[in-house]
Amino acid sequence: MATKRLQNVSEKTVELALKEKADQAQAASFMWDSALTRFANSQIHQNVASKAGGVALKIVIDKRIGTLTVNTLEENRIKETIKQAVKIAKITPPNREFTGLPKPEKWAPIQGAFDKDTANCSPDYRADIVGEAIDTAHSKSPIVKAVAGSFSTEMLAFAVSNSLGVSAWAKISLASINTTVISELDGSEGFGYAEQSSRNVKDIRPAQIADRAAEKSISSVKPKKLSPGEYETVLSPLAVGTIFNYLGYIGFSATPFQDGQSFVKYHLKEQVFDRKVSVKDDARDEHSLIAVPVDGEGVPKKAVKLVDAGVVSERSICYDSLTGGREKGKRSTGHSFPPITSGFGQARPMPINVVAAPGDAAIEEMIKETGRGIFVTRFHYVNPVDPTKAILTGLTRDGTFLIEKGEIVGPIVNMRFTDSMLSALKRVPMIGKELEQGETATVPAIKLEKLRFTGVTQH
Template sequence: MELRELAQLALKEALGLGADEAAVIAHRSISRQVRFANNEVTITKTWDDLNLYVLLAKEAKLVITSLANIEPDAIRNALKDLMGLVAVMKPRPDYAPLPEGPFEYKPISGLYDEKIAQMSDEAIDIVQEAINKALEAGGKRVAGTFAFGVEEASLLTSRGAEGEGRKTRATLVVRALADGEAAGMGTTCGTRLRDLDPASAGEEAGRFARLSLNPEPLKPGRYDVVFGRPACAVFFDIVAGMTSAFYVDSGLSCFIGKLGQQVASELLSIYDDARLEAGLGSRPFDDEGLPTARKAIIEGGVLKTYLHNSITAKRHGTSSTANAGWIVPQPWNVIVRPGDLSDEELLAEVRHGLFVNNITYVRFQDYAKGDFSAVIRDGVFLIEDGELKKGVKGLRLSDNVLNILKSIKALSREARQVSHWWMEWGSPAVVTPLFLAERIGFTVPTK
């Protein structure tokens, strides 16, 4: 059965069973992955998935399901169970109907590449190229993941939204180690094979690993810091994620009550743009069928909007920003406006400070305040007079999201699309330059 037929079947059944409203997404994907470590491929993987996602509403009550069994009888039975569930729920005071369609979705260019859709064994050569470059640049052991695939989705809602789309994606992450502690990381990603640069990702990982050899401990305290792109991607993923109205309303955001306020340095502007050409997170419609659009999240340091679906928008007395998520609104492509310095010129701004290529394990003591710490890795260097002087070990980034946002002093001009494992707040990709922030806190173990 075609995806559209599947979605039609589920929608018809849902309405036939008495649902007031329904949204259905039929989703098919073939994803592949080559994982490697110690300069060797450790495993290759292929996933073949077909799933049906259904949202039902009745009398201002909402229920959802995800189904793998798409036999017509199984769908029917599951929807009956879902109607049974909705019958015993209590109505939501914040209930909002699905957006009224139909809608017109303008295509987004560069989202599909047959070469990625059909790629299989050839991926090993791409991985081998990245490993070789990392070794040439000074890595001794190279690990990483090359993930790629194709997906298609068909969305139908009872309010007349009808959307279809397909896209490809590929992400290569390379981590090189020159010894146990000296590590570097490089990434490359895109929706088209020609967007990928495995050699550069490998080279960057290997070079940072070599430069990190024989790291030295440094005193805890406050340092001016240039963050590398993997670190920027993790940080801005958190910033954008925390503007999701779901997290704002759950106490899991440091932007509660800060709409319209200066939350960052005026140098900083962040956009969510689902219509970015060749963006990993690009999509013409959200999960409620609303056409997506580019919007400012933070502009000139001022918080411009939270990210909404219909229900969170109603709760906040505003319109949906087309970031549904049936439960949690989420960013699509997070885009950080670049500055005007080259990467080298940005480093040259620092007399005595740190370069932190990647941040991982970001954990919060208090989301509402933004207090957190993070493990720094994959290229951590002391900067002296604008030069990477030596590798540094043992430090932990210990600061506050709002403080870092306000401490941004400059951004570099080259923005790249980044996606990697440690981006835990739901952004498919962040397009980011490097940034420099002043007097950021770092701590060390006491024993």
């Protein structure tokens, strides 16, 4: 019912905008209901629920564009909004790069993207799941000191209409749990982390997640310091997901590509990564969690081959209609963001349904094939240092271990890496056979021949 109501709101908004003499109009109305139970020190400390919604409106008058987002679905307030957006458009200078709103294209809903139980999950159910996670972690060992994390359930629905005939909608649900376990032995802390996301809340397995996090945490106490340097590195899927999300932001988005800041621009059709590395962005892949068939402009989401057997090309880039219109022969690939209100700024078109091709190795085999190296559970506070060269920096976190002669020999103090991913992903001897589903990336573990660690912290 939500999508039908939103379709009506969007269509009506476009109709009203045209009456106000707009040349073209686009309306994207949305509803976003979310709830999240957060825990720390083994108790719930934040427990929230929010009902948001509204309309994002774009008015075009002779290439002059005004956009206005208002968080109401009430017709009278939308009418006021249209008048304001028309005023904005009239006094805005023309955007010469604007080639028109998207034209209608065929699209089909994604089956199984929405689960009613997830959307209607109660605070008591969330408390049950959190309780199970906390109890499981503490039951692993008396050295488990504290359990933290969050468990969220949400639904997003949106409908997009425009005056050229676009009429499309999406409705998804998402449940996510993450758990951080802190252990302490003789004054030394050890951290461990695990997470799970699914379209269906009933898939969430708190005991498994807590068990995995607790095991890492217990094994992480009394870490030793390792000197910075280049090491063979086994990255868990969590760490790999972070890397590919950043490469999506700095490399595969049309915005940095057109600004000259994307590494892809300077390596077109080159073998930049190992041949074993293939990555796509595909909302229709069964693993994708933000399973929206269309983007925030109503354009069907196209599958984009970001990395094809280690090669990047012009076809690796994700566009929305504005960036697509800027380049001859290009058009939107359906990567405009869904219309949820945010004060953070305009999101660039980028991949949010990353799926990497699996390999044939188990993590245990990767460790077995490592002479002296580092196992990384996940990265913290990664940021680009030089996007053109795909240089990233960040720290390891929540379970970093030394591997020697094919075995994990003990925990190490967290380390900082600063390295070009063009170099790190150039030689990937092994790729994991299991894919792990994350909110925006589904990826396997991988083994790097080397990663450059530039510093050591103190825990």
